[in-house]
Amino acid sequence: MKTTHLHAPSWGNQEKAAARLAEMLVVPGWILLVAVFALPLLGAGYLSLRNEMLGGFTVPRFIGLENYLTAFADPRFWESIWVTLVIMVLGLVIQLPLGLGLALLLERPIRGITAIRTALIIPMLLTPVAVGLMWRFMFDTDLGVINWFIKHVFLDAPNWLGSRWPAVFAVTIVDSWQSIPFVMLIALAGLAGLPKGPQEAAAIDGADSWRIFWHVTLPSLAPVLLVIMMIRVIDAFKLFDIIFIVTQRGGPGTATQTLGMLTYNTGFIFFQTSRAAALGILLVVLVSPIYYLWRRAQRSDA
Amino acid sequence: MALNAPAEPEAHTEDKMKLKGKLIAAVLMATAYTTPAWADVNLYLIPSPSSTAIQSFIPAFTEKTGIKVNVTEVPYGEAHQKLLLAVQLKQGQYDVAQYDNTFLAPFGAAGTMSPLDDYIKASVDYDIADFEAGQQDYGKYKGVTYGLTLSTEPMIQWYRKDIYEKLGLKPAATWDEYKANAMKIKDAKMGDGAMFGWGANASWWWMTLVWSYGGKLYDENYVPQVNSAEAVEATQFFKDMMAYGPEGGISATGDDVTNKFFAQDIGAIVQYSGYWGVALDPANNAFVGKLGTAPMPKGKAEITHLAGWNIGIPSDSGNKDEAWKFLDFVLGKSNSVAYLKAGAAAIGRKSISTNEELLKLHPYLPLLNIPASSRIERYPQIRTWPEVEKAILDAMPAMLNGEVDIKTGLGKLNETLKPILAQEKAG
Numbered sequence: 001m002k003t004t005h006l007h008a009p010s011w012g013n014q015e016k017a018a019a020r021l022a023e024m025l026v027v028p029g030w031i032l033l034v035a036v037f038a039l040p041l042l043g044a045g046y047l048s049l050r051n052e053m054l055g056g057f058t059v060p061r062f063i064g065l066e067n068y069l070t071a072f073a074d075p076r077f078w079e080s081i082w083v084t085l086v087i088m089v090l091g092l093v094i095q096l097p098l099g100l101g102l103a104l105l106l107e108r109p110i111r112g113i114t115a116i117r118t119a120l121i122i123p124m125l126l127t128p129v130a131v132g133l134m135w136r137f138m139f140d141t142d143l144g145v146i147n148w149f150i151k152h153v154f155l156d157a158p159n160w161l162g163s164r165w166p167a168v169f170a171v172t173i174v175d176s177w178q179s180i181p182f183v184m185l186i187a188l189a190g191l192a193g194l195p196k197g198p199q200e201a202a203a204i205d206g207a208d209s210w211r212i213f214w215h216v217t218l219p220s221l222a223p224v225l226l227v228i229m230m231i232r233v234i235d236a237f238k239l240f241d242i243i244f245i246v247t248q249r250g251g252p253g254t255a256t257q258t259l260g261m262l263t264y265n266t267g268f269i270f271f272q273t274s275r276a277a278a279l280g281i282l283l284v285v286l287v288s289p290i291y292y293l294w295r296r297a298q299r300s301d302a
Numbered sequence: 303m304a305l306n307a308p309a310e311p312e313a314h315t316e317d318k319m320k321l322k323g324k325l326i327a328a329v330l331m332a333t334a335y336t337t338p339a340w341a342d343v344n345l346y347l348i349p350s351p352s353s354t355a356i357q358s359f360i361p362a363f364t365e366k367t368g369i370k371v372n373v374t375e376v377p378y379g380e381a382h383q384k385l386l387l388a389v390q391l392k393q394g395q396y397d398v399a400q401y402d403n404t405f406l407a408p409f410g411a412a413g414t415m416s417p418l419d420d421y422i423k424a425s426v427d428y429d430i431a432d433f434e435a436g437q438q439d440y441g442k443y444k445g446v447t448y449g450l451t452l453s454t455e456p457m458i459q460w461y462r463k464d465i466y467e468k469l470g471l472k473p474a475a476t477w478d479e480y481k482a483n484a485m486k487i488k489d490a491k492m493g494d495g496a497m498f499g500w501g502a503n504a505s506w507w508w509m510t511l512v513w514s515y516g517g518k519l520y521d522e523n524y525v526p527q528v529n530s531a532e533a534v535e536a537t538q539f540f541k542d543m544m545a546y547g548p549e550g551g552i553s554a555t556g557d558d559v560t561n562k563f564f565a566q567d568i569g570a571i572v573q574y575s576g577y578w579g580v581a582l583d584p585a586n587n588a589f590v591g592k593l594g595t596a597p598m599p600k601g602k603a604e605i606t607h608l609a610g611w612n613i614g615i616p617s618d619s620g621n622k623d624e625a626w627k628f629l630d631f632v633l634g635k636s637n638s639v640a641y642l643k644a645g646a647a648a649i650g651r652k653s654i655s656t657n658e659e660l661l662k663l664h665p666y667l668p669l670l671n672i673p674a675s676s677r678i679e680r681y682p683q684i685r686t687w688p689e690v691e692k693a694i695l696d697a698m699p700a701m702l703n704g705e706v707d708i709k710t711g712l713g714k715l716n717e718t719l720k721p722i723l724a725q726e727k728a729g
Contacts, residue, residue: 054383054387054390141548141549141550142549142550142566143550143562143566159549159550161501161550162501162550162699162703248501249502251502251553251695252502252552252553252699253696253697253699255699265692268380268383269689269692270688270692271386271408271688272689
């Protein structure tokens with residue numbers, strides 16, 4: 001005797017149908033991802049193996065890895081990597097402790113904390129170009145407020161945008177001013193998620209605030225700090241708009257010309273499209289291990 | 303019912319025909335509405351006093367010719383790259399395009415702009431003879447005119463009349479006098495003596511000095527010559543003058559030089575005449591009425607560094623004749639006074655340089671008639687110029703800051719330029 005349940009789909013079939021539906025639903029996302037990420041990347045890879053120029057002065061042809069070899073032989077390429085690393089390290093040294101410090105301060109129940117938090121995240125909300133212009137005026141040696149203040153206090157003020165190291169510090173200061181709120185917010189979220197038990201236990205055992213922070217809070221917060229570090233490292237590789245405005249495309253000379261800036265200059269100032277594409281691919285290659293480490297850290301954390 | 307039966311399809315057919323007719327009419331109307339685009343002239347302009355002046359002529363042009371004019375303004379930083387891309391796509395997006403004279407060679411080599419020589423020859427109003435002989439070539443690349451002169455901007459000497467009068471100084475005729483004047487102003491504590499832009503546009507002044515000291519950037523075979531004795535002497539002068547300029551001069555861009563000159567006490571600057579429009583506005587200039595102009599000081603060679611805008615017709619334009627009509631109308635001789643009155647940077651037409659009314663506002667106009675004795679030097683008309691200029695700008699700070707001595711720095715720059723200029727030679 002046949003029963004009606006024979007016509008009803010089995011659980012296995014239902015799961016398969018649901019899985020198929022889920023696959024169908026993510027298809028638009030994949031198409032978008034392929035269109036805006038994979039295709040341009042493949043296009044850049046293809047372009048990097050040719051000798052295309054924006055002005056089309058030469059007949060474009062396949063030249064293999066010549067653009068990559070040109071980049072490796074160009075001292076500007078290695079200098080731009082060095083500059084990128086210096087700005088990245090200086091940024092991390094400034095942004096991590098200050099961001100974490102602010103997060104620790106703002107975690108406490110202080111009166112008017114909401115207003116303070118809001119005020120502190122304002123730099124993060126501003127357009128980098130506007131921020132760059134504002135700081136460029138402030139750094140002006142003759143008319144800027146920064147040197148006006150320094151001269152009143154210390155008498156001797158640096159020429160911020162006129163020589164190598166002051167310019168590197170100027171870029172780092174502007175980048176940090178905009179990025180510290182981000183570090184602070186993520187650290188604050190990390191702190192809020194930590195169980196209070198271990199800290200209270202340490203306090204009962206007689207540990208002072210510094211010891212509690214150093215031996216209990218900081219190790220618990222390490223995965224969050226690692227994520228912040230990875231994001232900031234990737235951001236440092238991408239740093240462009242602030243340098244474009246504050247030091248006028250990486251000046252003085254090549255003092256603040258990061259790899260991203262060199263790629264821009266090569267493509268849009270020299271019109272060397274294929275050489276710029278090769279630099280762009282190298283930038284992706286340099287950033288990829290950081291992403292891999294980040295993913296690995298996330299997996300081990302899970 | 304039976305009688306009516308055959309009538310129904312007839313009515314239906316009639317309705318269908320009416321509908322078809324309406325559809326065709328709609329399509330024709332839509333086509334009629336959209337196709338006149340061929341007669342529109344689409345301008346591609348870069349925000350500047352010249353661009354503003356051009357736009358002020360649009361209503362009068364449309365009234366005269368019935369041709370509609372549309373405007374797209376693109377900031378300088380991306381304008382040339384975007385135009386190159388647009389023309390390469392051959393969509394005929396723009397019919398008239400403004401560009402910096404520094405891009406004449408790259409545009410000429412890439413076939414971005416249309417030749418204008420036949421139009422100029424046929425025009426009654428443009429009158430190329432109204433320009434000094436040396437300036438008639440301003441829009442030419444390899445003998446073909448790809449752009450009309452949209453502004454004539456030689457580097458001239460700007461000085462503070464009040465400071466010069468108090469100290470009994472005269473505008474410098476030579477670079478030595480320029481330095482001596484600067485020294486006197488500094489010693490008298492009346493402000494900074496003089497200023498160049500030693501920052502992101504240092505190449506403007508550095509190459510002017512190299513030419514003026516008798517040097518050149520490269521020879522006829524594109525072999526760099528920036529380590530010559532003349533270039534070393536010019537660079538040394540460029541560096542020495544920093545002592546008489548404002549402290550922030552080392553990072554001053556081209557615009558900064560003008561802005562600082564208008565905001566603080568600086569005896570003199572050497573700057574493109576095209577900035578004069580900014581000087582007229584008290585909102586920008588604290589010293590309106592106190593500024594004088596004079597020819598650029600002379601060095602061993604008598605040269606005039608000439609820069610400015612060009613304007614032409616992109617090679618993919620579908621409306622070249624209409625585009626020329628517009629250019630001829632705005633930049634022809636008949637409208638040259640009105641064009642300058644509309645706020646544009648001056649065009650060096652001989653016919654306007656003695657106009658009394660204009661001279662009251664633009665006292666530098668006679669300086670645009672560059673004497674035949676002065677060799678005109680333009681931004682190098684080579685397609686690799688952007689890369690050459692960047693190499694110069696990259697090398698300059700170390701020499702100006704004293705990290706590298708000038709001879710060594712220029713020797714290194716010469717080596718850097720060799721492979722770049724070799725590309726130029728290779729074509």
